[in-house]
Amino acid sequence: KSAVTSVFGRKFLGFSFWRGRDGAVKRRVADKPLKAFKRRVRQLTRRSGGRSMAEMAERLRVYVLGWKAYFRLAQTPRHFKELEEWMRHRVRATQLKHWKRGKTTYKALLAKGAKPEVARQVAANSRRWWRNSGMLLNSVLTLRWMDALRIPRLA
Numbered sequence: 001k002s003a004v005t006s007v008f009g010r011k012f013l014g015f016s017f018w019r020g021r022d023g024a025v026k027r028r029v030a031d032k033p034l035k036a037f038k039r040r041v042r043q044l045t046r047r048s049g050g051r052s053m054a055e056m057a058e059r060l061r062v063y064v065l066g067w068k069a070y071f072r073l074a075q076t077p078r079h080f081k082e083l084e085e086w087m088r089h090r091v092r093a094t095q096l097k098h099w100k101r102g103k104t105t106y107k108a109l110l111a112k113g114a115k116p117e118v119a120r121q122v123a124a125n126s127r128r129w130w131r132n133s134g135m136l137l138n139s140v141l142t143l144r145w146m147d148a149l150r151i152p153r154l155a
């Protein structure tokens with residue numbers, strides 16, 4: 001907007017540009033909006049916010065829909081997929097934190113259809129939310145569970 005320079009290495013309205021394999025110039029989300037997205041999702045999915053999962057998911061839904069609508073012109077589906085995976089990881093960690101204790105976690109996972117050995121492993125490490133939410137819970141708290149919370153997909 002205020003510089004006369006090459007389009008590469010600059011950002012414009014939250015987008016930056018890169019050259020694809022075929023030499024075509026393509027759009028991507030600039031680094032600063034990506035960092036702002038992650039910072040905002042961290043705020044919305046804090047594990048100590050005192051909100052229900054439904055309320056947290058609704059706030060997250062509103063933000064993600066707006067962000068996705070603005071940056072829909074970006075031509076980097078891999079980045080959107082990575083952001084979505086990270087966001088699902090955050091939501092699963094928040095759910096584990098809400099269950100608090102090992103017994104509660106074990107019962108809730110069994111109710112959601114987890115295998116008893118998986119539920120036992122997660123419940124045994126009940127205070128390791130981030131680690132548990134990335135490893136074993138993918139088979140229990142699936143995409144269908146996220147869809148039930150009405151959290152939109154980026155990819």
